[in-house]
Amino acid sequence: MTDPDPRPLPWQTATLTAIRPITQRVKSYRFQVGFDRPVLAGQHVDVRLTAPDGYQAQRSYSIASAPAGDGTIELMIEGLPDGEVSGFFDAVAEIGDTIELRGPIGGAFVWRPEDGGPLLLAGGGSGVVPLLAMLRHRAAAAPGVPALLLYSVREASEVIAAEELAVRARDEPHFQLMLNLTRAGGRRVDAAMIAEALERLGPPRHAYLCGGNPFVGAVADLLLDAGLDPARVHTERFGG
Template identity: 55%
Template structure:
């Protein structure tokens, strides 16, 4: 969470560049999705997944303390974005930490109390990998027009009755509004996840221009 004096606002789905500078002038930059909604004003939240060989992510997760100053640039990216005025229905499909920009949309929608029907299909390996679990449950409990669905692809806790496989055509046919309803679809996750989901959606008849994608590649960052 950063206090960003002069932050000019952002759209849900946008990202920032984080730039770190070492004492010898060496710099490392990476892009991170904004997790907070525009309604949070000049307070900007990032959710960073720590990658073992990630020189920026490991610093942000392990070393940053309250009160540190970090150089941010943004907001960046204007395509993978959603505003309540864009309407719906809103279909969000996330794999792993790909849920982060989708969460900004969920939070924006909740903060604006927008009556746009929305669904989130969220694929993770195991229950402990679910980010924002309690918050998603809380938003869903308060709002019958928001429906999150989890699928746990590798390990399920005892008594788990939900989905427990990778996202496939049957799952998407169940989870996604039919193409005739022209849902606005946002897909974010690792490249193979996004490629697979987007291909299936096109096969199910969704117009490619209604499917917006963002890929989190294993880029070492």
């Protein structure tokens, strides 16, 4: 799928309006933006920082908020030690700062209510961020669409939006959460875990996988081995 809107995306100045801790390493950043097109769940923005000497660094960040049309977006950024851009956000950025960004970007890794379900979402670490946007959008616009999130992190303290996900799993009849803690007695996502997810959800109409390259590659292989049509498997890779 190509970008839903082929018009060029201009860089723009966005204002940082709120910062909130999410986990020890991840913070939420809300921006006032002036996008010239609607946001779709699953899309990302590019952020560009410019040093006083003109040096520029550019990175992509997924949009965590559901499409709202209120002129704001939420990003969730994991502060990496020595991370050029995430380190800036973690240690330097303050409410009221203006940041250069462009977006929303992405046409293949998006979910719209009319795309339906069942929806299999698999996230590794901060790869859960665009899946959160899909879950938030689904809850507001298509709560009857069955969805299962298989979310793999090292330990419980690293779970992004832990309380929100637990409340969704408790209160939303068609949403299931499979949390996999790899360091706390768990294991890497394997064929048995995928089989359990497919058993609980039923045959997915769409699968969205997001995280680092090894996570996404491994889960995609497991889904194809389980017989999923590759056309139904959408992937977003954060690098790493």
